[in-house]
Amino acid sequence: xxxxxxxxxxxxxxxxxxxxxxxxxxxxxxxxxxxxxxxxxxxxxxxxxxxxxxxxxxxxxxxxxxxxxxxxxxxxxxxxxxxxxxxxxxxxxxxxxxxxxxxxxxxxxxxxxxxxxxxxxxxxxxxxxxxxxxxxxxxxxxxxxxxxxxxxxxxxxxxxxxxxxxxxxxxxxxxxxxxxxxxxxxxxxxxxxxxxxxxxxxxxxxxxxxxxx
Amino acid sequence: xxxxxxxxxxxxxxxxxxxxxxxxxxxxxxxxxxxxxxxxxxxxxxxxxxxxxxxxxxxxxxxxxxxxxxxxxxxxxxxxxxxxxxxxxxxxxxxxxxxxxxxxxxxxxxxxxxxxxxxxxxxxxxxxxxxxxxxxxxxxxxxxxxxxxxxxxxxxxxxxxxxxxxxxxxxxxxxxxxxxxxxxxxxxxxxxxxxxxxxxxxxxxxxxxxxxxxxxxxxxxxxxxxxxxxxxxxxxxxxxxxxxxxxxxxxxxxxxxxxxxxxxxxxxxxxxxxxxxxxxxxxxxxxxxxxxxxxxxxxxxxxxxxxxxxxxxxxxxxxxxxxxxxxxxxxxxxx
Ligand SMILES: Nc1ncnc2c1ncn2[C@@H]1O[C@H](COP(=O)(O)OP(=O)(O)O)[C@@H](O)[C@H]1O
Ligand SMILES: [Mg+2]
Numbered sequence: 188x189x190x191x192x193x194x195x196x197x198x199x200x201x202x203x204x205x206x207x208x209x210x211x212x213x214x215x216x217x218x219x220x221x222x223x224x225x226x227x228x229x230x231x232x233x234x235x236x237x238x239x240x241x242x243x244x245x246x247x248x249x250x251x252x253x254x255x256x257x258x259x260x261x262x263x264x265x266x267x268x269x270x271x272x273x274x275x276x277x278x279x280x281x282x283x284x285x286x287x288x289x290x291x292x293x294x295x296x297x298x299x300x301x302x303x304x305x306x307x308x309x310x311x312x313x314x315x316x317x318x319x320x321x322x323x324x325x326x327x328x329x330x331x332x333x334x335x336x337x338x339x340x341x342x343x344x345x346x347x348x349x350x351x352x353x354x355x356x357x358x359x360x361x362x363x364x365x366x367x368x369x370x371x372x373x374x375x376x377x378x379x380x381x382x383x384x385x386x387x388x389x390x391x392x393x394x395x396x397x398x399x400x
Numbered sequence: 401x402x403x404x405x406x407x408x409x410x411x412x413x414x415x416x417x418x419x420x421x422x423x424x425x426x427x428x429x430x431x432x433x434x435x436x437x438x439x440x441x442x443x444x445x446x447x448x449x450x451x452x453x454x455x456x457x458x459x460x461x462x463x464x465x466x467x468x469x470x471x472x473x474x475x476x477x478x479x480x481x482x483x484x485x486x487x488x489x490x491x492x493x494x495x496x497x498x499x500x501x502x503x504x505x506x507x508x509x510x511x512x513x514x515x516x517x518x519x520x521x522x523x524x525x526x527x528x529x530x531x532x533x534x535x536x537x538x539x540x541x542x543x544x545x546x547x548x549x550x551x552x553x554x555x556x557x558x559x560x561x562x563x564x565x566x567x568x569x570x571x572x573x574x575x576x577x578x579x580x581x582x583x584x585x586x587x588x589x590x591x592x593x594x595x596x597x598x599x600x601x602x603x604x605x606x607x608x609x610x611x612x613x614x615x616x617x618x619x620x621x622x623x624x625x626x627x628x629x630x631x632x633x634x635x636x637x638x639x640x641x642x643x644x645x646x647x648x649x650x651x652x653x654x655x656x657x658x659x660x661x662x663x664x665x666x667x668x669x670x671x672x673x674x675x676x677x678x679x680x681x682x683x684x685x686x687x688x689x690x691x692x693x694x695x696x697x698x699x700x701x702x703x704x705x706x707x708x709x710x711x712x713x714x715x716x717x718x719x720x721x722x723x724x725x726x727x728x729x730x731x732x733x734x735x
Contacts (some may be wrong), residue, residue, distance in 0.1 A: 194434060215632065223697040224547075245676060255725065299495075301488060301490055301492035302492050302493075302494060302495075304454060304488075305492040306505075307454060307481070308452055308454060308481055308484070308485075308486040308563075309481065309482065309485075309486075309505070309506045309557075310477075310479060310481035310509070311509050315509055319505070319508070320494065323494070323496050323497065324495060324609040326496060328713075397496075398496070399495060399496050399497075399538075399539060400495045400496070400539055
């Protein structure tokens with residue numbers, strides 16, 4: 188059993204770790220752009236804002252499995268394959284990116300308008316306001332947002348497992364569904380639950396620890 | 401120093417437009433503490449925010465040291481803003497940063513060296529008497545301490561002008577006094593011009609040299625604080641003066657309850673020292689009934705008020721009033 192579970196757990200962690208990094212790298216700048224280009228934002232660009240919003244809404248409305256299949260060609264282009272844990276990181280990252288963008292957008296919007304106004308009154312540039320004010324002030328909320336992203340990605344990675352992505356989801360389906368080894372499925376599910384709970388706990392603790400408000 | 405010419409600001413919301421500031425003209429001198437008082441919604445914040453263009457004026461011009469602020473491009477405006485500090489009613493401190501980091505913020509924007517920042521911030525901390533709070537976070541400070549951090553931060557870059565939008569409105573009276581005396585010290589020691597927005601006459605009385613009274617987007621009265629206290633012209637000015645706790649006589653005294661002539665004397669500190677009232681009693685054949693009196697300590701002098709009932713023949717009473725007027729006392733006849 189352990190021989191089965193450990194490699195799958197490592198696969199899940201591998202997929203989730205890298206897709207978190209890539210989705211944040213893609214989604215975070217998008218979130219910032221959404222906030223600064225909106226009406227009365229630091230860099231008001233209504234057209235760009237509209238386009239970004241539409242793209243994000245469109246991507247978010249695709250069910251993950253369909254998006255994953257649609258993105259097979261892209262995985263092939265970047266990784267060279269369409270199935271397997273590494274290949275799965277591509278659709279995972281891309282489907283989580285718009286989610287990250289929304290989460291970051293709402294975190295950054297929580298920053299007190301007065302603080303931004305003060306920064307403007309001091310003659311800060313837009314990049315200075317983003318890096319020295321917006322992000323540091325929103326950091327606890329950003330950490331909670333990333334926690335939520337990781338948890339989502341654990342769920343998505345389990346789904347991806349069912350179409351050849353590997354990991355705990357794959358294990359649960361292969362043994363539980365196809366071979367009627369319910370015990371393996373239960374262990375896989377329990378590990379996923381523990382994983383989600385610990386990530387949430389860690390995220391909450393960290394966010395609370397750094398929050399000085 | 402600051403010259404505001406025909407300044408107007410309309411807020412446009414779809415088709416609806418609202419004039420928050422209407423054709424305001426002001427000249428603010430260098431090193432002056434200039435108050436702008438008005439009720440909520442009078443347009444004070446809009447006006448002061450036009451000075452550093454946090455709000456874009458709809459029309460009119462603002463000159464600072466003869467430079468037209470309204471015509472600056474974005475980059476020049478940004479650089480000019482470094483010479484204009486600002487403090488706010490709700491402090492607007494960076495909640496995730498320590499007191500030290502908050503004060504260091506404007507310096508770090510300039511890319512100043514670590515050593516310079518360290519030295520300058522320590523100096524400012526001492527100046528605002530917060531050295532022991534250096535590593536605290538804003539959430540651990542009282543309102544007055546927060547505003548002192550905000551003031552230190554606003555003057556870190558040695559600005560020429562300090563704008564205060566209701567900087568003491570969230571504070572209790574005692575803390576307000578200590579913040580006002582800090583601002584006064586800053587003006588005296590660094591010669592910074594301070595523009596103070598407030599709805600509290602206490603603030604004006606305490607530190608302002610001159611005051612503009614705003615109502616519905618317009619400046620309806622403008623004078624030295626002394627003159628406003630001595631002789632308020634508009635109803636708004638009068639009600640602001642009456643809003644001070646020790647100025648309640650007008651509501652209590654009903655002139656028709658008295659037979660004699662009711663007068664209200666307003667006099668400045670120097671006149672207060674002379675026994676003019678007793679002289680008037682001796683020189684003219686009148687009796688005097690004192691109905692109420694108070695004194696307002698202003699920033700640089702005192703303004704006293706007395707409400708008297710003068711009893712005597714019309715001629716004697718008139719003579720007494722002209723005598724008082726000659727003694728540099730402002731006399732308002734209530735009845
Ligand atoms: N962004 C805005 N859009 C529309 N109306 C505004 C806006 N800001 C202020 N106003 C209106 O302008 C008037 C003056 O506001 P303000 O300058 O904040 O007054 P004060 O600071 O004297 O209380 C108020 O009636 C207010 O409702
Ligand atoms: Mg206001």
